[in-house]
Amino acid sequence: MTAVVMTLAGCNAAGGGGTSANGVTNLKLIMNPGPEADAMSKVMAGYNQGPGTKDKIHVAVDQLSRTDTYAKEATLMSTKSSDYDFYQTASYYIAQHAQYLEPLNLNAGQYYKGALDSLNVSGKQYAIPLDPSVHMVFYRTDLINAMLKDKATYEKISQQVLGKTLDPKSPDQWTWDDYIASAAYFTQQYNSASPTKYGTALQAKNLVYNTMVWDDVLWNLGGNWLDSSGKPNLTSDAAKQAVNVYRTIYTKGLTAPDSDQAEFPETQAALSSGNAAFALQWNAAYDQLNDPKQSPKIAGKIGIARVPGPDHLSHVHTLAVGVNKYGKHVAQAQKFIAYLDTVDAMKSYVAAGGLATMPGALAGQSSASITALQGILKDGTYSEPKLARAFDIYTALASDLSGAWVGQGSVDDALNKANSDLASLSGK
Known part of the structure; x- marks a missing residue:
């Protein structure tokens, strides 16, 4: 466990983090490599070049291994590491991860309820939903x-x-x-x-x-x-x-x-x-x-x-992003979550190859599968009990x-x- 943490900490040091000399706070998200991380990188680029300049925040994705990202996250979480400001999570991990995540205040009316609820534990929202699977x-x-x-x-x-x-x-x-x-x-x-x-x-x-x-x-x-x-x-x-x-x-x-x-x-x-x-x-x-x-x-x-x-x-389950409650920049991380919690940001995510659980972000998509997905997300899903x-x-x-x-x-x-x-x- 110690070796893994030291390795990840070394990667974090090489990639930056913290506050730079010009007063910009650098935030990092750990994610599986793949289309979701690629799409998130493009959304982050839009934020960094736009609202991020005003917020004095720069965000980046650290893509680790698709086979063991969650295992590495578990090690980081168990040691209350501050190396990452955001963690990738999912509906089937949320009850386990919740104790390490900061609750979020999302605009719930923008989302399909079943997908949003799949990331809610004991009445608190612990992650923002991204790609749904049904x-x-x-x-x-x-x-x-x-x-x-x-x-x-x-x-x-x-x-x-x-x-x-x-x-x-x-x-x-x-x-x-x-x-x-x-x-x-x-x-x-x-x-x-x-x-x-x-x-x-x-x-x-x-x-x-x-x-x-x-x-x-x-x-x-x-x-x-x-x-x-x-x-x-x-x-x-x-x-x-x-x-x-x-x-x-x-x-x-x-x-x-x-x-x-x-x-x-x-x-x-x-x-x-x-x-x-x-x-x-x-x-x-x-x-x-x-x-x-x-x-x-x-x-x-x-x-x-x-x-x-x-x-x-x-x-239904969703891939999702949560804020590390033990991170050094929780308030700044919440600002980026607030940016993601908008139809425009999620439209950008979909355009970059991701999916979304916001009706507004999926509007206008012509694919038959997206149309079917929207119908299922609207009134045809269940999620298994959220157990740790x-x-x-x-x-x-x-x-x-x-x-x-x-x-x-x-x-x-x-x-x-x-x-x-x-x-x-x-x-x-």
């Missing part, structure tokens, strides 16, 4: 249109797979039974005329972010990690049904056998190759799927629907449940283990 069903419009006209075949296959006769529906009307039946319709094992080998692509690898996708099934079946009294609730009927949705899709062959090792890239490959008709996927997937160069087989044929279920709710060890909980649930998702072992045993780990990690 889930959408991406589907082949040409294939779904053909399915809607083939009622007889669909009814026969739904009866075979689910033991009930269902009518074909548009994806925006799907329940999880409809999702399963439609996946079977587009699986050649059940429908030799299907143009795709499998109906869907399941993200069932033992991976923290795959838990977030599975949570969509749980929440839309009326479940939650916790019950109404705050106790672990992963042995509920809804949790059993949610595991069985994945288990049915995998064991009945409605997704490729290697789905037990699949996540975002494999789902993209299944869709873009024409090997699957639809899938539940992250919103970031759309541009690649609709790009004629990257996905020539399906570009121009991709529709978007919300997550199946009565309320069509999607998990939330990221560890996601990780444990992936480990406990991923085998059961693909037919290994007992559903009850897997959920009992998950519930026990949830209780231990949450302290509830």
